[in-house]
Amino acid sequence: MVASKITSSLTDIARQTRASASKLAVLSTADRNRALEEIAAALEAATSEIVEANQADLQAAKANHLAPALYARLKLGESKLQAAIAGVRDVAKLEDPVGASQIKRELDEGLILKRVTCPLGVLGIIFEARPEALIQITSLAIKSGNGVILKGGKEALNSCQTLVEVIHKALVKTKVEPDAVQLLTTREEIAQLLSLDKYIDLIIPRGSNSFVRYVQDNTQIPVLGHADGICHLYVDSAADIDKAVKITVDAKTHYPAACNAIETLLVHRDIAPKFLPTVATVLKEHHVELRGDTATRKIIDCTEATETDWSLEYSDLILAIKIVDDLEAAIAHIDRYGSKHTDAIVTEDSQAADIFQNRVDAAGVYHNCSTRFADGFRYGFGAEVGISTQQMPPRGPVGLEGLVTYKYKLTGNGHIAATYTGENAKSFTHRDL
Known part of the structure; x- marks a missing residue:
């Protein structure tokens, strides 16, 4: 009742x-x-x-x-x-x-x-x-x-x-x-x-x-709408480390509950030894729990990331980290685990940036900026x-x-469709006004 x-x-x-x-x-x-x-x-x-x-x-x-x-x-x-x-x-x-x-x-x-x-x-x-x-x-x-x-x-x-x-x-x-x-x-x-x-x-x-x-x-x-907000940040071998640290910290800690916060950090193998210790120190200062793959744990102190972590939207101060061999591996990871929300690359290599932005299938693909910009207000839509x-x-x-x-609004003056069919059919003009 x-x-x-x-x-x-x-x-x-x-x-x-x-x-x-x-x-x-x-x-x-x-x-x-x-x-x-x-x-x-x-x-x-x-x-x-x-x-x-x-x-x-x-x-x-x-x-x-x-x-x-x-x-x-x-x-x-x-x-x-x-x-x-x-x-x-x-x-x-x-x-x-x-x-x-x-x-x-x-x-x-x-x-x-x-x-x-x-x-x-x-x-x-x-x-x-x-x-x-x-x-x-x-x-x-x-x-x-x-x-x-x-x-x-x-x-x-x-x-x-x-x-x-x-x-x-x-x-x-x-x-x-x-x-x-x-x-x-x-x-x-x-x-x-x-x-x-x-x-x-x-x-x-x-x-x-x-x-x-x-x-x-x-x-x-x-x-x-979207069911998942699993956003990635890929730090390329040609990244500016200071820039990468700044963007990583913002994308994870500015508002971790937001759907445009990053959940996974992908790092090129060549830059990982220099980048990871620096970014880990800053992230821990912001009370971020780090979970890394085996290669990451050889460089920084963090808990072990499992297969499940790559598919999680934490909406919290938790970040999964994975070291990848190259740009192709980063894109492959995003293709497999991403939610097509927003993914970003940090690199000074314009060709790598172009490849990333053209190949990654997401609503937002960013170069050298935080994923936190994925927002209607910030896009100038007033709101979303x-x-x-x-x-x-x-x-x-x-x-x-x-x-x-x-x-579609159509205005005529007694026009009928039969005029345009049959043996003596009249032709349409189809002229844009």
Whole structure:
């Protein structure tokens, strides 16, 4: 009986979201931007209230012994909140992705074809911890003319409820209906949400490997996201050691819980004796646990890495290290164990860099910089709804361009298809305008 009530209620919510989304889709750029500014201002005004709600979540998380990686993602202090608010305003400044004409073509005199971008419809976002993700996703959804149904993890319940309350109060002052942004609060609602393919056009999960795979395996709705964030850094024989140390430390320790932090460090055999002792010293100063293969353990003091370590996303201060014979071996390792998220090479050899960037199959392939740049905000997208490692676009950090589709608009003047078939068929002009 309870499940039936949930289904009915959730269907109603999804229907309301879709109705509000259809109105949002045709609002002007100015109207959608104004809504974003109202949200940013409201979040600023409610900073203390939001931080207080987050503190309640953090206290409960401690009591429930939440994993360190999830706890780090859950924390929403003033600085992280201000960055999220800045992201809302950055999204407002971006070019409107809706209504862009991609094709304008005369098929025949008076018969004009246009391909125009339009919103997807309704997004279903399911995420663990990371309450700031709610802010980022809502801003991108509104800017791209999409409705959004959000389901945060139970560990972030107070934070998410407070954020949505603030957002709804802000939207009342605008032409965007508050029902365009909905929040689900119970675990039971997840399975029901995944079944609403009639109302939801795209599911975006953000969370652990097992969580994302659960979503992918239990819905007929298209899913955008990544299950693993196993990122690699390869230090080539032609690497600048100081540069390599700096990049390694940043990529592992800047925010180890993030999906763009490196989990495996690959080191060319020729540079390993000089590089590894130096980088190990600095990493240990940052409390990083090192796990190395046999060749690595002959050079530095670390625990033994097993076959399992090459496939693990630690999301913690743990780093697996492997010495490889050459660039080809590094690429082969990444091909076997990588998750197609982000992989980087440190080298002063431009040819090696080109080979690496062309051969490694990942959404992000970097040269002489940290993998931590794999982020929608840092790419200038304002924010991101998630990072996709699938082959089909959108790929990598997904911003506004990943939240629109297109439709073909054809205008004629009594034109009929029969005119262009048969013995006396008329020819198309197919002239781009």
